[in-house]
Amino acid sequence: MDYLPVFMNVRGQRCLLVGAGEVASRKAALLVRTGATLIVVAPWVSDAVRELVKEHGGEIHERGFADGDLDDVVLAVAATDNDDVNKRVSVLARERKLPVNVVDQTELCSFIVPAIVDRSPVVVAISTGGSSPVLTRQLKEKIDIMLPAAYGRLAFVLGTLRERVKQGVRDFARRTRFWEKLLAGPMPELMLAGREQEAMQLFEASLADADNQSLQGEVYLVGAGPGDPDLLTLKALRLMYAADVVLYDRLVSPEIMKRVRPDAERIFVGKEAKHHPVPQEQINELLVRLTREGKKVLRLKGGDPFIFGRGGEEIDKLAAAGLPFQVVPGVTAASGCAAYAGIPLTHRDYSQSVRFVTGHMKNNLPDLDWPVLAREEQTLVIYMGLITLAVICEQLQAYGMSSAMPVGIVEQGTLPQQRVVTGTLQDIAEKVEAAQLKAPAIIIIGQVVKLHRQLSWFNPDAGEIGSTAQKSQKPEER
The missing domain is CATH 3.40.1010.10 (Tetrapyrrole methylase, N-terminal domain)
Structure with missing residues (x-):
């Protein structure tokens, strides 16, 4: 994380706002919602900011910013259209170890203000670290839609009940289980539906029976x-x-x-x-x-x-x-890694069955049924076989599988660092060694591996989904 999410109590505290235009008025509105005492410094003050100070209290100083304005405040917000003033507020506040926010200039901020979904006392803060305000707004919209307004009332009621539960259920572990069971049951839904009396009856019954509930793991x-x-x-x-x-x-x-x-x-x-x-x-x-x-x-x-x-x-x-x-x-790794590598494990034209096996060693050889595995009309997926890859290829050829049988190795499958190396039974061990593949990796053997080039869609290097091009990889690593 680039920022530590912190909820700061500024109720009754003096908070400095430098600037009083349209942008500053939005910051002023947020600060007064938290109960802060607003100290406004600006040569010109908008009607919106004047009205907020008149309604909620605070001070307005119609002049330019002065160093002493940072005295006796707990944080500072700079929202002017003058870069020099904004930078000066930031530098002086940091020297005093005061939290400072400069609107739309994250490099001058020691804290940033997230987008907020307010269901007080439930508050959800959303931030992209200043990298994408539009994405932040869209996430806020999604959560706003999903979170019923009544969650605020639910949280408030639960807060009033905490001391009763603490007195009634002394053991911390049992108390935690009590809350988990209560909130996993119908009580929250009753509250959200406005049926508060029924919800409280359910709470009382649950609390009365709390001591009889076993602490079951x-x-x-x-x-x-x-x-x-x-x-x-x-x-x-x-x-x-x-x-x-x-x-x-x-x-x-x-x-x-x-x-x-x-x-x-x-x-x-x-x-x-x-x-x-x-x-x-x-x-x-x-x-x-x-x-x-x-x-x-x-x-x-x-x-x-x-x-x-x-x-x-x-x-x-x-x-x-x-x-x-x-x-x-x-x-499972077989289906996940194969899918992200564009290799279908079965295909009407190439493979009618699939076998999952492990490459574990027994008497210095993988403990496998080689005659069965060497049948060519199937797909083999071998887990934990990277160390024994050369032996696996030799044994399959010894039992009749074609040396030209396609093989794919998927390293770190489904992750951004995924790599895919393809070859044949004859040359795959050499290619894997050259590419220095490491575990975890899955081995896929069968004609379906041919489809990798045309069906590969996951391109972690380019950060794209849906592209079959993997230009940044060497040909043998495609």
């Missing part, structure tokens, strides 16, 4: 998909915000982790080839222990947890312990 086994956060399911997002603790692996992208509830405890349990810092059995035991402690545990896995994700082992342990869990499937 649960595990959410969630597939995070191949990396692009837009591929998360709606249910996955909901549970990511509900969890108290998150156990995540190395294939969960940083962009995905940003969607997790900010205050959730995060525990990294990632594994990679020949390096398992947290053994699987220890992960299983950790899930059991945290759930028994009453925690809502998010087990977040790259791709889909039931496709080479060992998710079955983890919930088997939970089931044996009699603990509750949910499973949320995710877009």
